[in-house]
Amino acid sequence: MSLVTTTEMFKKAYDGGYAVGAFNVNNMEIVQGITEAAGELKSPVILQVSKGARAYANHTYLVKLVEAAVIENPEIPIALHLDHGDTFELCKSCIDGGFTSVMIDASSKSFEDNIALTKQVVEYAHANGVVVEAELGTLAGIEDEVVVEAGHESYTRPEEVEEFVDKTGCDSLAIAIGTSHGAYKFTPDQCTRNADGILVPPPLRFDVLEECIKRLPGFPIVLHGSSSVPQEFVKMVNEHGGQMPDAVGIPEEQLRQAAKLAVCKINIDSDIRLAMTGNIRKYFDEHPDHFDPRQYLKPARQAVKDMVAHKIKYVLGSDGKA
Ligand code: G3H
Ligand code: 13P
Ligand code: ZN
Numbered sequence: 001m002s003l004v005t006t007t008e009m010f011k012k013a014y015d016g017g018y019a020v021g022a023f024n025v026n027n028m029e030i031v032q033g034i035t036e037a038a039g040e041l042k043s044p045v046i047l048q049v050s051k052g053a054r055a056y057a058n059h060t061y062l063v064k065l066v067e068a069a070v071i072e073n074p075e076i077p078i079a080l081h082l083d084h085g086d087t088f089e090l091c092k093s094c095i096d097g098g099f100t101s102v103m104i105d106a107s108s109k110s111f112e113d114n115i116a117l118t119k120q121v122v123e124y125a126h127a128n129g130v131v132v133e134a135e136l137g138t139l140a141g142i143e144d145e146v147v148v149e150a151g152h153e154s155y156t157r158p159e160e161v162e163e164f165v166d167k168t169g170c171d172s173l174a175i176a177i178g179t180s181h182g183a184y185k186f187t188p189d190q191c192t193r194n195a196d197g198i199l200v201p202p203p204l205r206f207d208v209l210e211e212c213i214k215r216l217p218g219f220p221i222v223l224h225g226s227s228s229v230p231q232e233f234v235k236m237v238n239e240h241g242g243q244m245p246d247a248v249g250i251p252e253e254q255l256r257q258a259a260k261l262a263v264c265k266i267n268i269d270s271d272i273r274l275a276m277t278g279n280i281r282k283y284f285d286e287h288p289d290h291f292d293p294r295q296y297l298k299p300a301r302q303a304v305k306d307m308v309a310h311k312i313k314y315v316l317g318s319d320g321k322a
Contacts, residue, residue: 003070004077005100005131009044010172010220010264018317019259022046022222023308024083024269026053029297030276031065033304039073041319043312046101046265048083051090063098076322081133083267091121095130103174107135111160118168126169133265136164137176139225158211165216172220172265175212177205179225183234183247183270191248198231199248204258213262220264227270228252228315236278240285247274252315259317266316275303 009020023034025047038045047069049062066080081101082094091102104121106114118134125132137156156175165173179185191199212221229249237244255266283296290296312319 001070001074001077003066003080003098003100005129006046006079006081006220006265007131007171009046009077009079012321013044013264013318014218014220014262016321017260018321019223019255019263019266020044020046020318021308021311021316022048022081022083022265022267023272024048024050024053024267025062025066026057028065029301030272030304031069033301034272034308035069035073035076035078037305037308037312038076038078038322041309041312042076042322043316043318043320044077044079044322045318046079046081048081048103048267049094049099050083051086053083059093059097067098085121088117088120088124091132092124095125095128099130101131101133101171103133103135105135105174107138107174107176111164115164115167118164118170122169122171131171132169133172133174133222134164134168134170135174135176135222135224136160139176139180155205155208156212158208158215161212162215165219172222173212173216174222174224175209177208177223178202179204179223179250181225181270183227183229183244183249183274185225185227185229185250186248188246199246201248201250204250204254206257209258209261209263216262219262221262222265222267223255223258223263224267226250226255226266227268227274228255229270229274233271233274233278236282237274240278240281242277242281255315256317259315266311268311271307271311272304275307276300279303 025031079101080099084105085091104118106117122132186201191201227249229247234247279299280296
């Protein structure tokens with residue numbers, strides 16, 4: 001199988017009550033960990049590349065790594081997606097350079113400007129067989145180089161979604177219902193604490209999601225900022241010299257519930273970072289004399305694989321859906 005768009009993936013996910021995981025890739029070990037898990041579990045998967053990933057690893061290296069993963073995992077559909085494209089030129093460069101899907105994130109612009117830029121990208125993308133994700137509403141946290149502070153995010157306004165999709169022709173829509181980017185999704189004062197002192201975040205706004213679904217029947221919805229920030233990895237980081245106090249994410253049960261509805265794509269990056277960093281810190285602590293990068297990157301890659309397998313089985317529900 002060669003790289004695919006997300007059209008078929010999303011249709012099956014919508015009808016089947018599951019979501020496809022979109023995992024950020026920045027190097028070979030991450031690509032391998034994700035696709036080995038998806039391959040073994042016969043799950044479709046989206047590999048997504050941010051502007052920052054392109055700046056770090058280079059467009060061609062990332063495309064070639066993903067092409068290698070496609071060759072190694074011929075039985076599963078894999079899409080290559082631009083995450084948070086912020087200009088027409090960046091989207092065009094990825095469309096021309098082998099991506100099968102792009103996101104144009106003009107969510108920080110006015111409604112009219114968001115429509116105009118998204119439409120421009122859709123026209124070019126569709127003429128080249130590529131699909132487009134757009135965004136309405138803003139998430140707290142870091143959207144590539146745009147930092148939205150907690151308290152300045154805004155939920156998607158359901159009354160805007162039909163006009164937006166009609167006028168832009170986008171293929172999927174990211175909405176803001178209370179998820180946010182990074183490992184510190186909520187400040188401690190936005191949360192309560194459970195009996196063990198662990199932060200419990202406010203629930204996602206399922207009322208907003210359901211209103212969007214009502215207005216866009218059959219249309220694939222995307223959730224960004226969907227890492228759960230597993231406390232076992234926060235603990236691992238903190239026990240081995242790291243400092244990540246009060247890191248908190250989105251509870252997995254809520255994501256599972258969203259995946260059963262119209263949410264067809266769930267974005268996860270921070271959990272991969274945490275799993276790798278926790279394991280590398282632990283390895284360094286336990287093997288202060290080792291200096292061969294393969295020695296510590298091997299458990300880091302395995303941790304990515306285990307993390308992605310867990311998401312596929314218990315959060316996304318996409319196992320066996322390839
Ligand atoms: O939503 C942002 C993703 O986690 C990508 O992050 O821009 O640091 O690569 P990045
Ligand atoms: P997290 O920071 O929650 O992993 O979100 C990633 C994301 O939305 C990438 O676009
Ligand atoms: Zn995002």
